[in-house]
Amino acid sequence: MKIEGYQSGEHYDEMLNPQGEIRTPYAEFFRNLKKVPTAKMNHLQFSANQTQRAMGMTFNVYHDNEGLEKILHLDIIPRIIANPEWEKLDKGLKQRTYALNLFLQDIYNDQKILKDGIVPEELILGSKDFLKPCIGLTPPKGIWCHITGTDLIKNKDGEYYVLEDNLRCPSGVSYMLESREIIKRAFPVLFNKIGVRPVSDYPAKLLQMLQFLSDKPKPVVGVLTPGIYNSAYYEHSYLALQMGIELVTGIDLLVKDKKVYMQTTKGLQQIDVLYRRIDDVFIDPLTFRPDSMLGIPGIFEAYKAGNIALANAPGTGVADDKAVYAYVPKIIKYYLDEDPILNNVPTYLCREKKDLDYVLENIEELVVKETNAAGGYGMLIGPKASKEEHAKFRELIKANPTNYIAQPTLSLSTVPTLTDEGLQGRHVDLRPYILYGDGIEVIPGALTRVALRKGSLVVNSSQGGGSKDTWILYS
Amino acid sequence: MLSRVANNIYWLGRYLERAENYARFIDVNFNLMQDLPMDLKEQWQPLIAATGDLQLYQHSYKDFDKNQVLFFLTFDQNNPNSMFSAISRARENARIIRENLSKETWEKSNQLYLMMQEGEAKKVWKKADPRPFYEKIKNQILLIYGIADSSVARVEGWYFRQLGQFVERADKTSRILDVKYHILLPSGSDVGSPLDFLHWMALLKSVTGFNTYRRIYGNINPLNVVEFLVLNKYFPRSIYFCLNEAEVCLHHISGNLGGGFKNPAEKAIGELRSQLEFAEVGEIIDYGLHEYLDNIQIKLNKLSDLIDSTYFRLQDNFISQNQNQ
Incomplete structure (x- = not known):
């Protein structure tokens, strides 16, 4: 496969550093990739597509009330993460999950964090996701968020940032598992040589x-x-x-x-x-x-x-609201007296006058999100949007400020991806899965979603996103 | 096992068997056409009559052109019993209960559906000789049975699928035998003629029973063929055999090891099975073969309704809640 033309671009590229040298986790993969003819790679990709079709690995998309079964495209080039990098994610995700669980138990019971003024009372009690029937309840074993699928991205600085804590019913884990089976068949020898931690x-x-x-x-x-x-x-x-x-x-x-x-x-x-x-x-x-x-x-x-x-326990939705997200570092500090291990994206809450003014002023540079929308809908990417769209969102925000938050535009890291024009960098995010039962465990794998369109930052499957197998290495 | 899942498994068994039988019907009719004298070629109407969908067919089509009949039986989605309809529904049932099927069973069922899609795209019904397509579909279904046979545990789910399969097969064998009633002979004197002989032979071939019949009975004789396909105790497509197997399935499901019956479905099948067990072929002919088969088909439909009310009917959870309050 021809790799000479591959460029890292202005974003953080997971395979090449800015000098154009191969980063360590990709070294072995790269050495092997060079030896595989492009036609063979394309054939492997074709087989992977066929396998997905035969397995019936579909998700349904709705159009005119008619369900359509679609395949989530699986790009055969894996996203590779070395163990030291993963260790930090592992610790950070455990910390976050533990704190959010304490937060949920607190707000449905003693509400200490609200009384102490750390998180504004009306933000929680006024949320449509705060379920009054759950007040005074402790779920079995005191666990609220049993399964979490946290969305992260890697910014230009090479650091991970949490985008969203998905505490309701995070999906996608079957893709993590099935994709692994398919990719193992595509690169059987290489897979053994590199040493990938299992997810099965x-x-x-x-x-x-x-x-x-x-x-x-x-x-x-x-x-x-x-x-x-x-x-x-x-x-x-x-x-x-x-x-x-x-x-x-x-x-x-x-x-x-x-x-x-x-x-x-x-x-x-x-x-x-x-x-x-x-x-x-x-x-x-x-x-x-x-x-x-x-x-x-x-x-x-x-x-x-x-x-x-x-x-998960009913009522967890209140804690992954995009506005509550802004308070997670404080929540961690409050319950655990620890500094957060993982970065939060700086978030402007339009419900606060100061933030609102800033957002209206700087909308061209910001990503604006609806607090309760999912799937990449109700979202404005400032730098990519037109003047009309900026104006439209200014009005939307002014009309209902509590419904919006804004964040600086982050750069999403890129991973080499098979395209019609050969190997090219495409933007990705990362969704690891965390289980909370007799202890908290982060599964050493993840769903990597990839924006298949050139330059696109939207990785959602409903909007032209695909997926990649995610290899967490032993070393 | 969940009642809803049992229902889906039962119908998965029925739909697969239905599709397989249609593939057989078509294949055999094709062979038969090639052996018929020139002026009798292209008899496709009896095939439609045998499936019980003659009215539906005549609603949409005027004549019995080969391509049209093939389309109707194979791909027409307005025909609820066409192979495509049956396979789509089999696959839909499999998809609903995927967690209860082995991975291979699901994947092969899914592939079967994709094969039908491909056949539709290639307009198979217009081909001069579409038999390889039907052969392929038949083999794929047999593959699914084979995988199930060597990988599925003999617990409830297995017996519900078998039950569906044998109830459907009993119905289809009765219908394929009925084709003979509908096929036209040029005149009454042709009964027993080489042409008549060809018909009976084709019939036996459609149920893969020709060689077995030969070994047991030797010469082709209408009475023997009827006896073979209705009453034979050992041939796996005879109506008696199917009913007996279906009854065994019902007893396994309810845990009835003492004979007799534990529920209305077992009573109905026990009665029908023993009716055949003690019947003689002469009685059937005296009664009228067509009428006799018709009667069996009606009883099979009633049996299916009883299976449904015994095992698949769900209580409305709203109602039970209200009763509790």
């Missing part, structure tokens, strides 16, 4: 964590899915299959005497733990949204009575 035991760890939430010796565990039309259905069924547990939908379950039962061919069977992939407010039409057709009437009462564990 994730389902076993996930199941262990879920079982830990119940006091029964052999708890019955299930994955709760909204159903086949949900965009992440593939993942739900994949995880259930890998864990060897039931995949249930709302209609399979019913609640009697504050206990949750599955409807089976042998009658009702009690279920003790649910890994639920349904949003908080859809989970129980009696407690939350009465129009929910996905949920199970009465399940929240069963949860309160301690007869079912839910992962």
Whole structure:
């Protein structure tokens, strides 16, 4: 494969340093890549695409109410991270998860952090994600965020920055697992030589964590899915299959005497733990949204009575709000008396007058985000947007300042990617997965999302993003 | 096992068997056409009649042109029983219960669906000889059975799929036998003629039973063929055999080891199976073959409804909640 034309550009490139020399983690990979003819690389890419199609690794996209199965493009060139760099991420993510969990327990119970004025009361109590039915509740084993998928990026300075703490139902882990299987087949020899830490035991760890939430010796565990039309259905069924547990939908379950039962061919069977992939407010039409057709009437009462564990716990959404994000360094300091290990992106909260003025003034240089939107929607990238779009967002922000935050435009690091014009750098982010059960564990792997369009910074699958296998090295 | 999942597995079994049988029907009819005298060529109507979708066909098409019939039976998505419809639904069922299938079973079912898509894109029904396509589809389905046979644990899920497969196969064998009723012979005196003989032979071939029949009965004789396909105790596509297997599945599912019946589905299949067990071929002919087969098809439909109400029907969780309050 021809590499001579590859340039690192103005961003941090994961393979080349600014002098054009290969960085250590990529040295072995690079040496091998040079020997592989371009045609062979293209063929490997083609096989990977075919494998994905045969496996039915799809996500659903909606257009005119018609679900369409799409494949998330997997670029065969891996993103490689050396162990020392990973160690720091590992520590930082554990610290963050631990602190956010304490924060959730606090705001739904004593609210000390609000009384001490560290986090503004109205930001939490006024949030639509603050679930009043959860007040006074301690979930089984005191754990709120069992599964976290934190989004990070690497900036021009070579440092990681946390973009978002996804504490609700982070998806994508099946891509991490399946992509690894495909890439192992594409580079069998190289894979062994380089020494990549395995991720394949994730389902076993996930199941262990879920079982830990119940006091029964052999708890019955299930994955709760909204159903086949949900965009992440593939993942739900994949995880259930890998864990060897039931995949249930709302209609399979019913609640009697504050206990949750599955409807089976042998009658009702009690279920003790649910890994639920349904949003908080859809989970129980009696407690939350009465129009929910996905949920199970009465399940929240069963949860309160301690007869079912839910992962993640309802109510975690309030802590990954984009405005609360700005306070995470203070939250870490407050509960742990430690300095945060991972960087936060400086965040301007439009709800504060001083910040609002700054944002309106400097909108051309900022990224503006809606506090409650996901998937890269409701977002303005200042430097890439037109004057009209700037003006439009100024108005939007003025009309509803609490709904917006702004951050300086960060540069996303690039990783070599196979394109029609040969090997080129494309921007990536990083989503590692953290499990919180009997201790906190960061899985040594991640979903690397890549913006396939040249120069694009939007990595979301719904908007032209693809993925890469992420290799965390032993050394 | 979840009732919803059991339902999906049962229908996965039925749809796969349906698609496989259609592939057989078409393949055999093609062979038969080549052997017929010139003035009798291209009899495609009996095939449609046998599937029970004659009305639906005539609603959309005027004549029984080969390409049109092939399209209708294979790719027409407006035909709920076409191979594409059956395979799409089999795959949809498999997708819903992917966590209950082995990885290979899912992947092969998915590939089967992709093969149908490819066939549609290539307009296979217009080919002078589309048989390789049907052969491929049939083999892919047999591959799925093979993988399941050597990798699926003999627990509930297995028996629900087998149940679906054998109920469907019993129905399809009764229908393929009924084709003979619909195929036209030039005149009454042709009964027993070489042409008649060709028909019966084609019929046996469509269920891969020709050689087995030969070994058991020797010469082709309509009474023997009927006996073979309806009452034979050992041939895996005879109606009796299918019913017997389906009954075994039902007993495994309920844990009924003592015989008799534990639920309405077991009662219905037990009655139908013993009706055939003690029937003689002469009685069937006296009753009227077409009427006899029709009767079996109606009873199979009732059986499927009883399986549904015994195992798959879900309580509405809203109602049960209200009753509790």
